[in-house]
Amino acid sequence: MSSTFIFLIVLVLAVLGFFGTKQRALASGGGDRRTLHSLPNYYGINAALAAAVPALVVLAAWLVVQPIVVDRVIGAELPAATAEDRGARSLVLADVRRVADGLDLAVSQGVMSDGEASNLSADSNDIRERLGAVGVALGSDVDARTLRLAQDYRDYARLGAILKTIVVIAVAVIGLSIAYRMTDKDFRARNYVERAVMLLLIASASVAVLTTVGIILSLIFNTLAFFDSFPTADFFFGTRWEPSFSGRGGASDLGFLPLIWGTLFISFIALTVAVPIGLFAAIYLSEYASNTVRSIAKPMLEVLAGIPTIVYGLFALLTVGPLLLDVFGNDGILGVNWMSGGTAAMTAGLVMGIMLIPFVSSLSDDIINAVPQTMRDGSLGLGATHSETVKQVILPAALPGIVGAILLAASRAIGETMIVVLGAGAAASLSLNPFEAMTTVTAKIVAQLTGDGEFNSPETLVAFALGITLFVITLGLNVAALYIVRKYREQYE
Amino acid sequence: MTDATTTPMAGRPAKGKSLLKADERTRKRNAAESRFKAYGLAAVLVGVFFLLALLWAIVQNGAPAFTQTFVNLNVELDEARLDKNGNRNIDDIKKVSTFGYNPLIKDALIRATADMQTAVEEGELDKILSSSVGAIVRDRVIANPDLIGQSVEFRFLASSRVDGYLKGRVSREDLVRDKNLDAAHLDLIDLMVDEGSVERVFNWDFITGLDASESRPEQAGIGVAMLGSLFMMLVVLVLALPIGVAASIYLEEFAKQNRFTDLIEVNISNLAAVPSIVFGILGLAVFIQFAHLPQSAPIVGGLTLTLMTLPTIVISTRASLKSVPPSIRDAALGVGASKMQTVFHHVLPLAMPGILTGTIIGLAQALGETAPLLLIGMVGYIATNYPDGVASGFLDPNSAMPAQIYEWAKRADPAYYERAWGGIIILLLFLMTMNFIAIILRRRFERRW
Numbered sequence: 001m002s003s004t005f006i007f008l009i010v011l012v013l014a015v016l017g018f019f020g021t022k023q024r025a026l027a028s029g030g031g032d033r034r035t036l037h038s039l040p041n042y043y044g045i046n047a048a049l050a051a052a053v054p055a056l057v058v059l060a061a062w063l064v065v066q067p068i069v070v071d072r073v074i075g076a077e078l079p080a081a082t083a084e085d086r087g088a089r090s091l092v093l094a095d096v097r098r099v100a101d102g103l104d105l106a107v108s109q110g111v112m113s114d115g116e117a118s119n120l121s122a123d124s125n126d127i128r129e130r131l132g133a134v135g136v137a138l139g140s141d142v143d144a145r146t147l148r149l150a151q152d153y154r155d156y157a158r159l160g161a162i163l164k165t166i167v168v169i170a171v172a173v174i175g176l177s178i179a180y181r182m183t184d185k186d187f188r189a190r191n192y193v194e195r196a197v198m199l200l201l202i203a204s205a206s207v208a209v210l211t212t213v214g215i216i217l218s219l220i221f222n223t224l225a226f227f228d229s230f231p232t233a234d235f236f237f238g239t240r241w242e243p244s245f246s247g248r249g250g251a252s253d254l255g256f257l258p259l260i261w262g263t264l265f266i267s268f269i270a271l272t273v274a275v276p277i278g279l280f281a282a283i284y285l286s287e288y289a290s291n292t293v294r295s296i297a298k299p300m301l302e303v304l305a306g307i308p309t310i311v312y313g314l315f316a317l318l319t320v321g322p323l324l325l326d327v328f329g330n331d332g333i334l335g336v337n338w339m340s341g342g343t344a345a346m347t348a349g350l351v352m353g354i355m356l357i358p359f360v361s362s363l364s365d366d367i368i369n370a371v372p373q374t375m376r377d378g379s380l381g382l383g384a385t386h387s388e389t390v391k392q393v394i395l396p397a398a399l400p401g402i403v404g405a406i407l408l409a410a411s412r413a414i415g416e417t418m419i420v421v422l423g424a425g426a427a428a429s430l431s432l433n434p435f436e437a438m439t440t441v442t443a444k445i446v447a448q449l450t451g452d453g454e455f456n457s458p459e460t461l462v463a464f465a466l467g468i469t470l471f472v473i474t475l476g477l478n479v480a481a482l483y484i485v486r487k488y489r490e491q492y493e
Numbered sequence: 494m495t496d497a498t499t500t501p502m503a504g505r506p507a508k509g510k511s512l513l514k515a516d517e518r519t520r521k522r523n524a525a526e527s528r529f530k531a532y533g534l535a536a537v538l539v540g541v542f543f544l545l546a547l548l549w550a551i552v553q554n555g556a557p558a559f560t561q562t563f564v565n566l567n568v569e570l571d572e573a574r575l576d577k578n579g580n581r582n583i584d585d586i587k588k589v590s591t592f593g594y595n596p597l598i599k600d601a602l603i604r605a606t607a608d609m610q611t612a613v614e615e616g617e618l619d620k621i622l623s624s625s626v627g628a629i630v631r632d633r634v635i636a637n638p639d640l641i642g643q644s645v646e647f648r649f650l651a652s653s654r655v656d657g658y659l660k661g662r663v664s665r666e667d668l669v670r671d672k673n674l675d676a677a678h679l680d681l682i683d684l685m686v687d688e689g690s691v692e693r694v695f696n697w698d699f700i701t702g703l704d705a706s707e708s709r710p711e712q713a714g715i716g717v718a719m720l721g722s723l724f725m726m727l728v729v730l731v732l733a734l735p736i737g738v739a740a741s742i743y744l745e746e747f748a749k750q751n752r753f754t755d756l757i758e759v760n761i762s763n764l765a766a767v768p769s770i771v772f773g774i775l776g777l778a779v780f781i782q783f784a785h786l787p788q789s790a791p792i793v794g795g796l797t798l799t800l801m802t803l804p805t806i807v808i809s810t811r812a813s814l815k816s817v818p819p820s821i822r823d824a825a826l827g828v829g830a831s832k833m834q835t836v837f838h839h840v841l842p843l844a845m846p847g848i849l850t851g852t853i854i855g856l857a858q859a860l861g862e863t864a865p866l867l868l869i870g871m872v873g874y875i876a877t878n879y880p881d882g883v884a885s886g887f888l889d890p891n892s893a894m895p896a897q898i899y900e901w902a903k904r905a906d907p908a909y910y911e912r913a914w915g916g917i918i919i920l921l922l923f924l925m926t927m928n929f930i931a932i933i934l935r936r937r938f939e940r941r942w
Contacts, residue, residue: 194833204739208760211800218778277536284533301540308861310895319550354543387529415768417864449868467774478766
């Protein structure tokens, strides 16, 4: 029985339980709802929750665990040599799964009978052709072992499905009947329901923790797998980034330095654009601008923050890049020939700077507004001009907050992906020329994970090592920024 | 200015000081003041200029994608070629491949251009048409075999270079080394435009259509990717809204100040700042590598984006729960409601407009996100079929709007750049609508206490 169907059955049970239990509660109070401990609906909700929640948790757990168990059982049937080599093992298992899925599909389309699918033998039938006819393309002919394992796989999967149906529905029925039995006019249904709701609330709040744990685990395990096959020192101190997909393993240079150099260089260009413009805009808008100007200009700047990064990426690739090439490139207006292609560190940095302007300006705006008015009044009262007040009183007072804002902007710049994927070029270089193509950590994560490489090759796994460094850097910047901002806020409140 | 103790100040004229006439130092200070103000104004103007430049680039480059050049032709559906037996047997008609239709179209072109002065050889005439035309005629004939033997008017897509010429993207100089089209073709097109058989019309297929292969940009549309985005947003809405609201209720209303609560709070504020690509890595490792969900499926994209949007929703929900005044809670508790009833019956409904606004903004953010989708494989030539139903919409490989735009931006043919800009216009229209709804919700329903 499919999981969707089981899900629906559980829901139906829950709804039936709701009405049944509500009736029972009312009946136990002699039809007078004033004699009940809780409102009648609480008895119903209690039963519905008792039926649905445990059953659905079991169902979800089953869906996750069953494939793992089946893989392990099938894996145990493999010859020892294949079972030990992780790559070979996962290849064989993937083959087995594909054949088994193909057989399922063939049965469901009526091309094969169920019995036939279980009794096929590899030499008598041309399985590859028959599965191809239902739309399952196999890379090679199916050998006897794969076929036998695929048939075992189907058997286990079917056994699992039957057990799943029985167990889940049994859990639902047991939960429902316990709740039904307990229902009585003195039963404290509301307290039970509220406790259950509380558990659901806590579980939801824990999703954030689970997400972080998931991020850290998925990064760490794959990073460890990467360092198994690639020397750690060569990664962290290598100065060349030249992955090769043809000669797998060993032949690639996967040096981290050119990537982090490109990342920092582009982020630096972005911040040189965004920080002065953002900061001056914030000062102007919070200290000088009239209400009308402010109410027009502030939302306009904030629109820049709401535009998706893919749009900035395209803007860099197709508008800013060619424009810069016209000015700084070969035969350009300046005739300096610094630039040989539209995609360069400068292109990406400039556009990223535009993206960060509203980020810097709105954070700084908040911080400048948080400086107490008494400090302004004091300074102006002593005869300082407005700009002197800003430069010598407000900015020093707001400095920690502004530094925090800049750190947050830097963390955004370092983690930004689409602009650099489209605008910065693909060549990793340790150059000082901002008009040269450069690449970043994020761009290479995309390149390595969207390539055609084998998942277990170092060329693909390196993306996880890059991901963990990115995660650590941005997390560090954020923690530092939040710490600074929080410390500063405490001064004035 | 701060050195108030130095008396008398250097360079200060002792006599002739007038209140009406500013002295040297005041003038300097005032000049510095207006310079400073000008810098600020310049910064604001630069920011606004960048916004306008960006919007101008989008509209300028993207608007042409919404029109497309078509060639109107009368095609003789010759019975001798399409149905040799003459018995309209559908199986026999299906045996004629797309290539079998091409000569008919060529003949139609020769007839249409017979009285025009052209240097184009007859065999090269069909280069002005998209390479998809044979399939279009064939589909029409198979759908309606009775057309065979008649002369039927078709509206064919022009090739992307002809389209580019009429939109000003392709010039005669560009075609010198182009093997797909000659300058002579363009002269012919000019004549056909004058005659009215070539025209540019609004291109619905761009909005509703499928992605097309690299060599046929004139056929590509964003419709399927739009559906992919829609299914992803459904997943995000169904998961992120309840989980986010539940988490915020717990943290804001019930959580005691302890280590576990602190841990959750720190986690949420950090997750809000984790780069989106890291969520892509998470999605790849957990949902595809570990849980074996289908690659490139909108459900995986939706789950990944859910985790990414959750912190945004939690932060805005907590803010709007916080803005409900304690007097409401006290009143409810005072008349005997339990803590849970207070929250669900009184606080939550009052906070709802704020929660919905935050959710819509979170959804808009998720709709425009690209990087995580690339990692879970929602990119490439995959948005080529409409989903067969709801289940297939969630589980079959599909693209999403931003990923489709990225895919087009990567392709070599400049005709695809126009599509990418056009896609951005559509994406931004969606985002604008969502933000507009959020603003209206906030204006109409949010109460200030």
